Amino acid sequence: MSQETIKFAYWVPNVSGGLVVSKITQRTSWDIDYNRKLAQLAEQNGFDYALSQIRFTAGYGAEFQHEPVAFTHALLAATTKLKVIAAILPGPWTPAVAAKQLATIDQLTGGRVAVNIVSGWFKGEFTAIGEPWLEHDERYRRSEEFIRALKGIWTTDNFTFRGDFYRFNNYTLKPKPLQQPHPEIFQGGSSRAARDMASRVSDWYFTNGNTVAGIKAQVDDIRAKAAANGHSVKVGVNAFIIARDTEAEARAVLAEIIAQADPAAVHAFGDAARQAGQASPEGEGNWAKSSFEDLVQYNDGFKTDLIGTPRQVAERIVALKQVGVDLVLSAFLHFQEEVEYFGRHVLPLVRELEDELAAQAEALAV
Ligand SMILES: Cc1cc2nc3c(=O)[nH]c(=O)nc-3n(C[C@H](O)[C@H](O)[C@H](O)COP(=O)(O)O)c2cc1C
Numbered sequence: 092m093s094q095e096t097i098k099f100a101y102w103v104p105n106v107s108g109g110l111v112v113s114k115i116t117q118r119t120s121w122d123i124d125y126n127r128k129l130a131q132l133a134e135q136n137g138f139d140y141a142l143s144q145i146r147f148t149a150g151y152g153a154e155f156q157h158e159p160v161a162f163t164h165a166l167l168a169a170t171t172k173l174k175v176i177a178a179i180l181p182g183p184w185t186p187a188v189a190a191k192q193l194a195t196i197d198q199l200t201g202g203r204v205a206v207n208i209v210s211g212w213f214k215g216e217f218t219a220i221g222e223p224w225l226e227h228d229e230r231y232r233r234s235e236e237f238i239r240a241l242k243g244i245w246t247t248d249n250f251t252f253r254g255d256f257y258r259f260n261n262y263t264l265k266p267k268p269l270q271q272p273h274p275e276i277f278q279g280g281s282s283r284a285a286r287d288m289a290s291r292v293s294d295w296y297f298t299n300g301n302t303v304a305g306i307k308a309q310v311d312d313i314r315a316k317a318a319a320n321g322h323s324v325k326v327g328v329n330a331f332i333i334a335r336d337t338e339a340e341a342r343a344v345l346a347e348i349i350a351q352a353d354p355a356a357v358h359a360f361g362d363a364a365r366q367a368g369q370a371s372p373e374g375e376g377n378w379a380k381s382s383f384e385d386l387v388q389y390n391d392g393f394k395t396d397l398i399g400t401p402r403q404v405a406e407r408i409v410a411l412k413q414v415g416v417d418l419v420l421s422a423f424l425h426f427q428e429e430v431e432y433f434g435r436h437v438l439p440l441v442r443e444l445e446d447e448l449a450a451q452a453e454a455l456a457v
Contacts (some may be wrong), residue, residue, distance in 0.1 A: 095387035096445055097408060098418040099438070100140035100176070100327065101133055101430060105162045107155040110331065110422035111385050112360055115351040118425040126162070127169040129427050132439060134173040138435025142207060142297075142420060145178035147216045151356035151363075160192055167200040176205040176277055181233050182222045186240035186257055194245065194268040202269035206241070207277040207297065210234045210285070212367035212377070227370045230286035232256075237293045238276055245273035277327070281309060282376025283369070289324050290316035297327045297420060299377045300388070303407075308413035314415065327418035328411060331392030334366045334428070334437050344424065345398055352387045361386045390454075392422055405440035409448065415434060 102110055103126060109117040119125070130141055143159035143166075163177035179189050189206070196204045210230040211217060214217075217224045225233060236254040243250045243262045252259040268274050277295040278288065290313050291297035298309055310326050317324045319401070335341040364378035371379075378386070385391045395411075397404045399420070408419055423429035 097412045098139040099143050100418055100420045101138055102422045103141050103143040104426060105143050105157040105159060106146050106153040108152040108410045110389060111348050112152045112356045113352045115170035115348050123165055125365050126166060130170045130173055132165045132427055133430050134170050135293040137438045138428055140174045140176055142176045143178055145180050145209060148219045153451055160277055164196050167203050171326050174203045174205050176207045178207040178209050180209055180211055181237040188239050190241050190244040190264055194264060197268035197270055197274055198266055205275040205277060207279055208234050208238055209279045213363050215363060228284045231288050235288045235292055242273060279376060282371035283373045284371060285376060286313050291322060292318050293324055295325045295327055300329045300391040302394060303410050303414055306411060306416060310415040325417040326415060327420050328395060329390040329392050329420045330397040331388045332404060332421045332423055333398040334401050334404045334433060338403060341398050347385050349387055357383060357386050371395055401436040401440055408441050409444045
């Protein structure tokens with residue numbers, strides 16, 4: 092278990108409809124005023140990171156989408172400590188453009204930008220914008236080259252690279268990012284190809300929600316592979332958090348979200364998501380085994396089961412930490428008010444439990 096405190100991130104609602112495919116009332120908005128205030132509340136309430144989303148179009152929910160790099164910059168400008176992770180899709184973005192954009196944002200914001208390289212799962216979106224759709228594992232081969240190119244541009248002068256997807260000739264980026272050696276590189280995706288990529292090049296591996304046992308299996312696999320490659324990678328897990336004063340209240344909210352799920356939209360999302368994990372050669376990865384109820388939250392966030400009283404939620408977070416999780420990526424029904432509730436009622440309990448565990452470990456070591 093890491094000696095560091097577990098970190099918290101939240102999904103930036105820069106797309107409409109919140110983070111559940113349900114008609115339930117959500118006091119969450121995708122506009123910039125709501126998001127600036129949310130980012131400020133999040134940093135005041137102990138959140139370390141915010142993650143913006145990339146989506147060019149949507150056939151279900153998420154009808155409106157703000158572009159994440161521009162949005163990330165706006166949130167960084169409105170905050171002082173929070174790190175904001177901008178999602179980027181290889182294909183529409185090239186590494187040269189991304190490296191330049193992010194280096195400038197890093198310079199303008201005192202070194203607080205990070206990037207999430209996502210490999211794409213939504214074929215309809217690529218078709219709509221006239222981008223070629225690569226088959227599953229090819230998408231990860233391209234993402235890996237993208238990450239290698241980003242690192243090369245950010246850390247060396249006269250960068251030369253001969254890949255199958257990208258080429259660089261003696262390229263020197265000036266100025267480089269403020270953060271050394273470079274802004275943190277996250278990746279989304281959990282198939283075999285995604286894990287192998289993380290074990291070679293990513294700083295962080297983000298995966299869909301899952302049980303503690305399911306997460307442990309991924310963590311063990313990825314850490315063993317990374318060690319064999321002389322690389323180290325941290326792990327972030329998605330969770331839709333419903334913390335309420337009583338467990339009954341929290342469970343009732345979950346039941347209501349699912350009761351009001353929009354079946355046509357959930358099925359459309361489930362169909363599109365078959366281009367992800369299920370399309371991988373091994374048939375694993377994100378959404379490969381998701382039920383209708385799981386799909387109501389875009390990234391299987393109910394499965395992590397951070398649903399209950401503050402103490403129950405805190406105990407489950409610490410259980411995740413004990414199997415090697417470094418960060419919980421959270422989503423909420425009513426973001427602003429629930430981020431505050433989390434900071435006030437859940438986070439102090441997490442820190443207490445972490446201290447207790449550290450003291451126990453120390454006592455055992457003596
Ligand atoms: C935490 C997280 C965030 C993601 N963010 C985005 C995003 O903003 N846009 C997007 O198109 N895909 C996003 N993805 C999808 C992944 O990039 C990937 O395409 C998907 O998880 C399928 O991966 P797999 O087939 O390797 O399991 C995200 C995935 C995760 C786990």
